[in-house]
Amino acid sequence: MSALATLDRTLADSADRDSWLAVHDKVIGSSTAGKFAKPGSVETYVRQILAPRTFSGNASTQSGHRWEPMLLAWAGAEPNSLFIHHPDNDRFAATVDGAIPYGASFAIAETKAKHNKVITGPTPYEIRQLAWQLYCIPEADYAAWVWGELVEDATEPQGWRLRRDPQTLLFDRETPAIAAATALIVPIAHEVLAALNAARLQEVPF
DSSP states (O other): OOTTGGGOOEEEETTSHHHHHHHHTTSBOHHHHTTOOOGGGHHHHHHHHHSOOOOOOOHHHHHHHHHHHHHHHHHTOEEOOEEEEETTEEEEEEOOSEEEEETTEEEEEEEEEEESOOOSSOOHHHHHHHHHHHHHOTTOSOEEEEEEEEEEOTTSTTSEEESSSOEEEEEOTTSHHHHHHHHHHHHHHHHHHHHHHHHHTTSSOO
């Protein structure tokens, strides 16, 4: 059993699309929380959540999914598909890419495939994602952000190859960027959740 499964806070398994769809629109996940950049934009965030979602991925996201197992293996992480909720709020949740077990502890891992880019770390959006994942899974000691820089190569089966070895940065809750992001997004998430509840009860039209 994986380190995340033992937490016994699984809302759904993203490998089972029906179970994932049954809860996804009822909770705030890390992709949504990553957008929480402005305290004054709660209404906008609620509208985005309530709007029909049609995006199902593009060539870059499909390529990212193909490279994710290798990036996780590089980090020594077990793949994860479980949607785990916060210990005190089952409407706040995250599906991290993987977990890195060591002794009685574990870390979480998030992977990114970057196409035709040389980067030095996460974007502000990705920092907010990491902060949300660490908030929802307080048992994790830290988060490993693992990325691969892909360049086009017609000789490769999928048309891409790594420009260099995968890179890893480690973040804990005291990392200044993570602490600042957590302080920003958690209050917004509570406001968004309250507004969502009101909208779905038709107390407030969005």
